[in-house]
Amino acid sequence: MGIEVGGISGLILLVLNVWAIIKVSQSSAATGHKVLWIVLILILPLVGLILWFFLGPKGNS
Incomplete structure (x- = not known):
């Protein structure tokens, strides 16, 4: 059972x-790092x- x-x-x-x-997408991080963070957040x-x-x-703004 999951939560x-x-x-x-x-x-x-x-x-x-x-x-x-x-x-994450607005941050100045490298594209690979952005993709990894987005996948982690989604999964x-x-x-x-x-x-x-x-x-x-974090975002630039």
């Missing part, structure tokens, strides 16, 4: 993941988001 996320918490997680993917939404927040590339 199911639904309702408001699922919507919040989706919005945060989309925001993180946008920030592991909660863990990927947390790891990106602390370790990943």
Whole structure:
């Protein structure tokens, strides 16, 4: 059994993941690093988001 996320918490997680993917794509990191971060966020939404927040590339703005 996996952890199911639904309702408001699922919507919040989706919005945060989309925001993180946008920030990664706007960052000045190399293309390969951007792709790896985006794949990580997509495959592991909660863990990927947390790891990106602390370790990943941020947007230029």
